[in-house]
Amino acid sequence: MSHFGRSGPPDISDTYSLLVLNITFRTTADDLFPLFDKYGKVVDIFIPRDRRTGESRGFAFVRYKYADEAQKAVERLDGRVVDGREITVQFAKYGPNAERIQKGRVVETVPRSRHRSRSRSPRRRYRDDYRERDSRRRSRSRSRDRYRERDRDGRGRSRSPSASPNYSKGRGRDRYDDERRSRSRSVDSASPRRSRSPRRSRSPTRSPREDGSPDRRSHDRRSPTQSASPRGRPADSRSHSPRNSGVDE
DNA sequence: GTTGAGCGTT
DSSP states (O other), X not given: OXXXXXXXXXXXXXXXXXXXXXXXXXXXXXXXXXXXXXXXXXXXXXXOBOSSSOOBOSOEEEEESSHHHHHHHHHHHTTOEETTEXXXXXXXXXXXXXXXXXXXXXXXXOOTTOOSSSTTOOSOSOSSXXXXXXHHHHHHHHHHHXXXXXXXXTSSOOOOXXXXXXXXXXXXXXXXXXXXXXXXXXXXHHHHXXXXXXXXXXXXXXXXXXXXXXXXXXXXXXXXXTOOOTTOOOHHHXXXXXXXXXXXX
């Protein structure tokens, strides 16, 4: 029986949940089962996976039947190197349904008024952005992220292209404006036009193919009635034929 | 092929 988590939660009446962190992304419940089962009776092992790719998130939940065994497993497997990585085994603090867990065991269902538990770190929920279904925003976000990364490096610190923006902007613009006004109007006219020339209608930071998102909602937004059917028999075209009723079809 | 703080499903 290695179908853990395939049939949902079996029974959390008297089970002690252990949280296993720092496991590899390839470690599965079947790999953890023999390890944890050696120290006690494991009733269920669940490893949260991603909805899109189905990869492990890096941690697992091991449910023991007895607290003493769970404790023993924690003491024994905590810090153990599994698959080349040191895992961290500890008692789970939260339950699947926001239940309060005491020593790894579900003791009470937290009412809707007690929400001060899950707010430990406002970091992003998951590594995947499948929760934020926004392509336009994501594109911009990514760009900014990249810039930030560069900034962190300290290499792209040239954020001052102009020695003195104030001087250049204020005085330069004033002078330019004065000169432009004093000079001629033809230049002013040709100025915006030339500027438009080199600017091509193209998005430099926009890529046609981003990630192969298979779950794209706009998979097929074609109208069922406007199908590209070769049978789009135009009435006006057939109009010139008086006897076309039942002849063609 | 990648990543690494954290708390969970039919």
